[in-house]
Amino acid sequence: MQMENKIAKEFRKFKPFDFYQTGTEKYYLLPFRFHQINSEKEVIVNEVGDFLIVPIGTARRIAEKEIEYEESLFIDLVTNFFISEKPIPDLIDVLATRYRTKKSFLDDFTALHIFVVSLRCNHSCHYCQVSRVSENRQDFDMSVENLKHAIEHMFRSPSAAVTMEFQGGEPLLAFEKIKFGVEYAKLLNKKYQKEITFVICTNATVFTQEIFDFCYYHEIRISTSLDGPEFLHNANRPKLGTKSYEMVIDGINTARAELGHDMVSALMTTTALSLNYPIEIIENYIENGFDHIFLRPISPYGFALKNQKKNHYHTRKYLDFYKKGLDYIIQLNKEGHFIVEDYTTIILKKILTPFPVSYVDLQSPAGIINNVVVYNYDGHVYASDESRMLAESGDFTFRIGHVKDDYKSLFYGEKARYFANFWSNESLAGCSDCGFQTYCGADPVFHHASQSDLEGYRPTSDFCLKNMEIIRHIFDLIDKEGKQVLSIFNSWVNNRPIIKAL
Amino acid sequence: MIIDKINSSTFQIRVNSRIYNIETLHKCFYWYSGKFSIDIASDNELAVITISDFPEELEFDDILTTIKKDLIDFKTRDIVAKETANIRTLLIAKAFANNDEFDEVPFGDINDPIGFDAKEF
């Protein structure tokens, strides 16, 4: 009894704060990287993408064990998993789970399946690398047999949700194939029970009532091309002259009326001319009822891919365009308009949330095969959309086989295993130490095409130049504008407009 | 650090190789290799970085300033990478383990003054 009372007394006695310190003044490093973001600050980033913006030189002080226990930074470094008071941190399992979560998009494997049902097109946009044949040639449509094989591969993907995206040429010129494809997919899905999203990428000029009825019935989304204001959009389509813009706006509005406002989205194609008009393009999108815009860079695929100087020039001009555009969009948000820039949002999701973010062009392991696959009109299978564009100029590096090949040889075959050497930025030269690694990605296709090197040579890589500057700029904004811009960024990440307080 | 100008397009930088190891130097100068040619030679005491084909349009003094900063940064990265190599391996092993082989064992007291054992469950 005496003993029990003693134990109870000691247990119930209140102890001071210092009693609960279990570490020593010495601390241990956890994995982190860093990068300067402006003239005064650098950002430190841990293994799962948590960040702290700190004065330049802090990373060095942390590494050299110069941070004092009394500094408020010390506690923040512990709670944010930059340092540990023990050689193996108490909560290492939590960190491991977070790492697994960040990469868990891999569990789904290929979720985006692109079906190029036809190369035929009724336009000839001067930047197009793909469709070169006129409307009437049936030789450039996908055969029913190949379409079936491709759809069967789609269902072999482990992903519980897949997107079936129809592209071309102008896919609606082969509407019968789309119809077959959708119906066959739905038939197979009775067994597989996947969640399927259907998308048709179209120039919005060949709609018929039959097409609308079919899309409405099967909840098919429309993705179309809108480059910006009339003069810009038309300048890119010289053969059609002044009618192009009118036609696409008409198509968008009709599609919205038939299918629902949110079932229609638009993507811009950027040209050298576009780069001079960021505000006008944004205004045009808002005018046309879009609250999301993707400020895309000029696609380097096709002509002049290997012209390094020209590409650098375009990339630098694009960065100007992007910053002006982003600035303007942020300003609009400050005034209460909910407008979202999509590329920034992808990066923000990686910075501000613990969740996995898979975006074909900016992930590690890269999106090729892991996220997307393309079934071409001739039955050949490619690792990505850009991979098939390269094939149009005779480069078949990223052709992984034919729809008649078995699933394993396509998705886990020799080529896939070869690409795997280059598709994780964790192990690429330059990337492995980069402070922005967790927010960026690998793009072996781009580097092969522009530098003849799947690994990529970072010092002259436009992919690197672009992404490093965008990510740095985002952190710079967070540093300089703080809470206000962060609440706008959070609203984009959650796709929820900020409701002003009473 | 000792800098020698050999001619208008060739410079040599000499650093203590015990402060800046060969990996740090390679990683640092990788980023400059698009601008000019670099040769790195290193022994136990000294590392010699020879810069040649230095372009006319660039100012060597400006580049030197960023090189100095980058050397410090890459040294920092090297320290972190070396100290955290094991933890990183452990993290990845835990993250992708298919069973609980890598789980930490719970720790500490769960008792009240009377006595309680988690194994009782």
Next chain:
Amino acid sequence: MIQLKTRGFAVNIPEKLLAIVLTDVQDNEIVCFSSSINLEIVLSTRIPTSSSTKCMVVGIPSLMHLSKGDIVLIDPNGTINTLFRKQSFHNSLFITDRCNSNCLMCSQPPKNFDDLDHHFKINTELISLLPKTIKELGITGGEPTLLGRRFITLLEQINLELPTTNIHILTNGRVFAWKNVVEKLQRVENKRTVYGIPLYSDYYQQHDYIVQVKGAFRQTILGFHNMARYGLRLELRIVLHLQSYKRLPSLSKYIYKNLPFVEHVAFMGLEHTGYAIKNNDILWIDPKEYADELEESIMFLDTMGLTVSIYNLQLCLLKPSLWKFARKSISDWKQKYLDECVNCALLSNCGGVFTTSKVHSNYIKAVTTIAGQIKE
């Protein structure tokens, strides 16, 4: 304030008995029924003049707190404890007064003798007497998980007897760091069970200090980690006081990044009773003084899509932006309003104060409406 305990003189009560109240108060009497002895028991405020073979408790000061459907525990010493109130939304099973933590602000300081058997026996019978239609049932203590294996038994019985009731378990969750425990809990049906677990800081030393146990933070976080793995539903509870308010925004970010699966985060005002009185110097801070930290923390979690509530704080102490998060959370039997609240425009939406609290904020005062606009 509602009474939960009273006492009279017991007549022919052989042992502790659970009884269901069959009638409302009529003519100073209430009739109950005990299924274990299969007899009616009369509760009366009167004192009978002659002897009787009936089972009774007489001379009770008041029976106004009891109504039909309530369940009481009648002791041979004449004590009558109300264990279940039909009209209340706040019924709980009480597991034990023991606890393996020693929180600085504990409103119900733990006791150091073993009462697990005593309460387990009562609860086992009580569960079988509860109406099948009750929507919510709490499980509380002390620390309920100290019941060990029988905790699982109790949950299994609840699943069987009360298949549609939502269960809310208040626990420190530390034992969930042991995977075998969570695994067993997962096998007992859990879709209607939520575990309300406190987390007071993102920094281990601060949390351990508040809880007064070394290693508590580590156990708690690992416990959450196991809960996520096995699909148990989690609600976080954060008590606001001098030791916890400063790092509140950091805690919010920590919760979002490391515990994004949490179903609900409750920010709770301090109940100034129990240990909180003894530790007043290191705990008391007027809620008005942490208004900024509270707003920043809650706005962040809300923007990121988490469900947030404020418990036990009065609307006049909160910034208007936070009013929509405040709930009327104080259990009816310990809730009241202050004199200054009488004319407050927000009275019907406000949860009031604890009857048990010895100290209230200096800033509690009525909010008046002027021309349709709420003005403080």
